[in-house]
Amino acid sequence: MVKICCIGAGYVGGPTMAVIALKCPDIEVVVVDISEPRIAGWNSDHLPIYEPGLDDVVRQCRGRNLSFSTEVHRHVSDADIVFVSVNTPTKTCGLGAGKAADLTYWESAARMIADVSVSDKIVVEKSTVPVKTAEAIEKILSHNTHRRHGGGGGVRYQILSNPEFLAEGTAVADLLSPDRVLIGGRNDTPAGLAAVAALRDVYARWVPPDRILTTNLWSAELSKLAANAFLAQRISSVNAISALCEATGADVAQVAHSVGKDARIGPHFLSASVGFGGSCFQKDILNLVYICECYGLPEVASYWREVIRINDYQKGRFVNRVVASMFNTVAGKKVAVLGFAFKKDTGDTRETPAIDVCKGLLGDKAAVSIYDPQVTGEQVSRDLAMNKFDWDHPRHLQPITGTDVAGQVAVAADAYEAAREAHAVCILTEWDEFRGLDYKRMFDAMHKPAFIFDGRNVVDVAKLREIGFVVYSIGKPLDDWLKDMPAVA
Numbered sequence: 001m002v003k004i005c006c007i008g009a010g011y012v013g014g015p016t017m018a019v020i021a022l023k024c025p026d027i028e029v030v031v032v033d034i035s036e037p038r039i040a041g042w043n044s045d046h047l048p049i050y051e052p053g054l055d056d057v058v059r060q061c062r063g064r065n066l067s068f069s070t071e072v073h074r075h076v077s078d079a080d081i082v083f084v085s086v087n088t089p090t091k092t093c094g095l096g097a098g099k100a101a102d103l104t105y106w107e108s109a110a111r112m113i114a115d116v117s118v119s120d121k122i123v124v125e126k127s128t129v130p131v132k133t134a135e136a137i138e139k140i141l142s143h144n145t146h147r148r149h150g151g152g153g154g155v156r157y158q159i160l161s162n163p164e165f166l167a168e169g170t171a172v173a174d175l176l177s178p179d180r181v182l183i184g185g186r187n188d189t190p191a192g193l194a195a196v197a198a199l200r201d202v203y204a205r206w207v208p209p210d211r212i213l214t215t216n217l218w219s220a221e222l223s224k225l226a227a228n229a230f231l232a233q234r235i236s237s238v239n240a241i242s243a244l245c246e247a248t249g250a251d252v253a254q255v256a257h258s259v260g261k262d263a264r265i266g267p268h269f270l271s272a273s274v275g276f277g278g279s280c281f282q283k284d285i286l287n288l289v290y291i292c293e294c295y296g297l298p299e300v301a302s303y304w305r306e307v308i309r310i311n312d313y314q315k316g317r318f319v320n321r322v323v324a325s326m327f328n329t330v331a332g333k334k335v336a337v338l339g340f341a342f343k344k345d346t347g348d349t350r351e352t353p354a355i356d357v358c359k360g361l362l363g364d365k366a367a368v369s370i371y372d373p374q375v376t377g378e379q380v381s382r383d384l385a386m387n388k389f390d391w392d393h394p395r396h397l398q399p400i401t402g403t404d405v406a407g408q409v410a411v412a413a414d415a416y417e418a419a420r421e422a423h424a425v426c427i428l429t430e431w432d433e434f435r436g437l438d439y440k441r442m443f444d445a446m447h448k449p450a451f452i453f454d455g456r457n458v459v460d461v462a463k464l465r466e467i468g469f470v471v472y473s474i475g476k477p478l479d480d481w482l483k484d485m486p487a488v489a
Helices: 013-023 036-042 054-061 072-078 104-116 133-143 171-176 190-203 217-248 252-260 281-294 298-325 353-363 377-385 415-419 432-436 439-444 461-467
Strands: 003-007 028-032 066-069 081-084 121-125 157-161 181-185 212-216 334-338 367-371 409-411 424-427 451-454 470-473
Touching: 003 013, 003 072, 013 028, 013 054, 013 066, 013 081, 013 171, 028 072, 036 066, 054 171, 072 104, 081 104, 081 190, 104 121, 104 133, 121 133, 121 190, 133 157, 133 217, 157 190, 157 217, 181 190, 181 217, 190 212, 212 217, 217 252, 217 281, 217 298, 281 298, 298 353, 298 424, 298 451, 298 470, 334 353, 334 415, 353 367, 353 377, 367 415, 377 409, 415 439, 439 461, 461 470
Parallel strands: 003 028, 003 081, 028 066, 081 121, 121 157, 181 212, 334 367, 334 424, 367 409, 424 451, 451 470
Antiparallel strands: 157 181
């Protein structure tokens, strides 16, 4: 029986290994992590991450050929294929701070693999890593390996890059029917080709052959960064156009629909919003910027840095619109925030634009009431008190700044509670339930004039204006009220 071990039981490792176990019942799959609470969660009826369909997959496989354990060394030693899915946060100090990827956890994992291995291993990069990371990992493994029992040659390793292309909220569907599976390896050596073939055989159990792509290591590593950069670029592009639409009276949804009909462009990732979030886009673009700078490509670095700048501009522009529309101050006013996750169908708040919007409102002394169906009050408090980039470290290593927002922030049980006695509602996540709310009920319970600032374009603007709301929707023709207000507070 082939044995697979994945180091890291997070958003990538857990779902990926669960689907491999589901589709390959003859393969033993173990997910290991040093975090006892996280592993306990995976072994419970309440998984540590929310992802549609994941509960069912885990239940089918757990106890059969899928297990979750804190016995990291034993399972890594036993495995034939070791996936490494540990954090690669953005450095917060030292060389490349604010841009470069911090490979501390990856290096630690590689040294541990070398320490405990007594048999040959295929080591698979599943984390998003800078191009040429595999070269560094190879050096660590080759210089720190045990000798085989009986005095033979050292343990041999093959490094593969197998980046994930999952979208949170549809991760299980993406794993079951991927656009492509990308495997990069040393395709210039027999051992490297054999390692690529071994991993390809795993995926071939359910993925059509034409969707399994093989490249060299560096192309696979760079492809992940490039894919996220291109997707984020599309969002920043349509968000930049949304600002122009508001200034001219155009409708960004109509513009995006027209543009997306061009077969060369397509309709995906052209929805204007308050900004992109998630664990990958900003981090990967910053990493790309740093790599370009290191290779003497400042113009390329500047190009990609602008994608981040437009995203920050969009979040700031939204806050400015809220404050300016409400007589240039939200001090002492209650603002309901509907949605804190970075997108619907996930509880993930990493780099969610809601953090920056809430901090902007709090900076103007607003009283913020937050409702999200999948985000806990504890997580909201941590996110609002945490320094930038600290979210990507293990929980026990996440420093909290101690910012006291307890008197300004409340977490509500539902949208109506959040909006009760509020002056304004900000919609920051496109949860389906927000489309079907009883906005008349909400309006009746709010102070007047009652404002709705739709950062995801989920509401029927005309219907809300009939109710009596002053409505601002990203990239849509402005409410008559807002036409008389400055765009910047």
